[in-house]
Amino acid sequence: MSPSMPGASGPATSVSEIGADVWPAPPARSGQRLFVLKEGDTFVVADAHGDITGEGDGLFHNDTRLLSSFRLLVNGVQPTLLSSAVGQDNAFFTANLTNHPLPPLGTTSTPQGVIHVERRRFLWDRRMYERITLVNFSDHPAQVPLQLLYDADFRDMFEVRGQVRSKRGDVAAEQQGDRWARLRYRGLDELWRSVVVSFSETAARLAERTAIYEVRLDSGERWVLYIEAGDEPAAPCAQRWRGAAARTRWQLRQKRRRGARVEASSRLFQAWIDKSKADLALLTTELPTGPYPYAGIPWFSTPFGRDAVVTALQTLWLDPSLARGVLSFLAEHQAQEISTFRDAEPGKIMHETRKGEMAAVNELPFGKYYGGVDTTPLFCVLAAAYAERTGDAVLIDTIWPALLAAVGWIEDNMLRHDGFVSYARAEATGLANQGWKDSHDSVFHADGSSPIGPIALVEVQGYAFAALEGLASLARVRGESSKSAHWADLARRLAHAVERSFWQEDLQFYALALDGSGTPCRVRASNAGHLLFSGLPSQERGRRVAQQLLSAAFDAGWGVRTLPSDAVRYNPMSYHNGSIWPHDVALCAAGIARYGERDGVVRLLDDMFEAAAFFGLRLPELFCGFARAAGEAPVAYPVACLPQAWAAGSVFMLLQQCLGVHIVAGDQVVLDQPRLPAGIESIKVAGIAVGTARIELNFRRRGKRILAFVNRRDGDRSTHVDVRL
Structure with missing residues (x-):
């Protein structure tokens, strides 16, 4: 029996009737937008759902793809996408999703569109952090079968780009703890490369590169799962999430x-x-x-x-x-x-x-x-x-x-x-x-x-x-x-x-x-x-x-x-x-x-x-x-x-x-026949370092003319501004 798909009619099907060996293939991606995050030598590319499917995407570190699959299913199917975005500061990816019809809990079935699923993700210190939040907005309790599918092919970036190799290294057997799974690969360079996926909650089943949760939610109840993917097992929790999130946001702010x-x-x-x-x-x-x-x-x-x-x-x-x-x-x-x-x-x-x-x-x-x-x-x-x-x-x-x-x-x-x-x-x-x-x-x-x-x-x-x-x-x-x-x-x-x-x-x-x-x-x-x-x-x-x-x-x-x-x-x-x-x-x-x-x-x-x-x-x-x-x-x-x-x-x-800005070390700024872009009435460039001074340049449109002037100087006031209109 196949999982219910978007638009399917008839009663909802329980994931327990499906079996973990027949998870649906990821949908074709033609024309889909991909979303990226980066920190240091680590970056992640995923689709609008937040899924990694191995089509040129993945979690990468040092030119090696660590995660080639990382998919979230609700009752065996991909949830419906509401919205997704990377924030203006490039720190977080967020996808808002919702459920298809879910199997009955007692005599009551859970209709489509009442369970809000949020995926929020960032990178810090060679590690991917993800938080999955479920909220039941229906008037009745709901049973939400949740599946996370993960895999690692450890392919070199050039393989991901299409390079064919005559020989590869060896993928080791999966190792597991109560709340983590390790995937490893020994390359032809004799180096071990590994990724460990760790969970904040114990899964109903953790095996075969799948973590399965049976989440019961009362009306209005919220459930949160923290996940980390890195080189060693971790104990994901709200405190670790908040601490790492603050550091990544601070680092990007300092760079900007x-x-x-x-x-x-x-x-x-x-x-x-x-x-x-x-x-x-x-x-x-x-x-x-x-x-x-x-x-x-x-x-x-x-x-x-x-x-x-x-x-x-x-x-x-x-x-x-x-x-x-x-x-x-x-x-x-x-x-x-x-x-x-x-x-x-x-x-x-x-x-x-x-x-x-x-x-x-x-x-x-x-x-x-x-x-x-x-x-x-x-x-x-x-x-x-x-x-x-x-x-x-x-x-x-x-x-x-x-x-x-x-x-x-x-x-x-x-x-x-x-x-x-x-x-x-x-x-x-x-x-x-x-x-x-x-x-x-x-x-x-x-x-x-x-x-x-x-x-x-x-x-x-x-x-x-x-x-x-x-x-x-x-x-x-x-x-x-x-x-x-x-x-x-x-x-x-x-x-x-x-x-x-x-x-x-x-x-x-x-x-x-x-x-x-x-x-x-x-x-x-x-x-x-x-x-x-x-x-x-x-x-x-x-x-x-x-x-x-x-x-x-x-x-x-x-x-x-x-x-x-x-x-x-x-x-x-x-x-x-x-x-x-x-x-x-x-x-x-x-x-x-x-x-x-x-x-x-x-x-x-x-x-x-x-x-x-x-x-x-x-x-x-x-x-x-x-x-x-x-x-x-x-x-x-x-x-x-x-x-x-x-x-x-x-x-x-x-x-x-x-x-028309040209800056000469120490004491000179030349503004040569300045123009403004069409429809732009003014531009200010503040905090320009010239020698020991910090100057602010202002450009304003006055009819057909562009006015340029220095509004303020901090530090050494000997800086000369040469305006050539």
């Missing part, structure tokens, strides 16, 4: 309070700002070297080099502490030797690090992987920008050897590749494309053919140019004049070479890349917007590129596409060939602002804001690049990370470019 505070006159725009800041707080992990933004959930909840550098650049004007943590971590993990398996060379900055079993046994090179051609110059760019923003000579002194090694790698790479920074993976296990568009089909010629490497990407030359200029500036401040002159000269020569080899006069645009023979990939792409961000192009050429990026071919109405609609590989549903990436839009906007198209920056910010409104004020990693149509929402990319650090940070870079 870092840096300056943005206050907008529009409630919806303010909610976007607040959600973006909360997402950055959620993704930021406190490492021994300082705060570090993990890239995104679920696939990239680990330190990435490129993503963290870009996120730090996006937020540098508001919160330099994130840049400090990123620089310190990356300097500590810089490559010291050659490894073709890891694409490592002395001086290179890390692309990605993983802690799972497959990385530990070298099935994949991502334990510590250096196959990113752009991360090393971006590391130097961030160091120079951080020094200019803060004047922190102590940190620069500390990481100066790492900066010398990084710029040494840049120079050596240029010498080996005809004066351009280029890449070609050393082994087939590495990434074929090693720029930010790292999918296999993201670099191509105008006819659609794939280039033969080594490949020199246009934006990477811009990063290298900015890195050399930045290092020249740092060396000049340090009194190392010969190094400064050498790097400045190398930057000039690189700029000339880029203008000569990448500029396509008939396209009035820069080529996407040069292939191994020096032939341009004559493809217009958003990569050129990053070149504008670096400041390499001449003013005239930069302005022409900016105008094209703002044209209908690129701007779909939701932001700049990665490829224009006339490109041969254009596909608005692809990962990199026509989609829209918020961080890409933000970097393009920074480049466009640099070449004078300030109104275009306002338009891109408005595009992103309106897209965010359709995505619950949380911009995803990317979304599809279909042209905007009246009354229609942007189209989601099905497996995008959400939240993603550099997507969350994009609003802050866009806002900085819109307001």
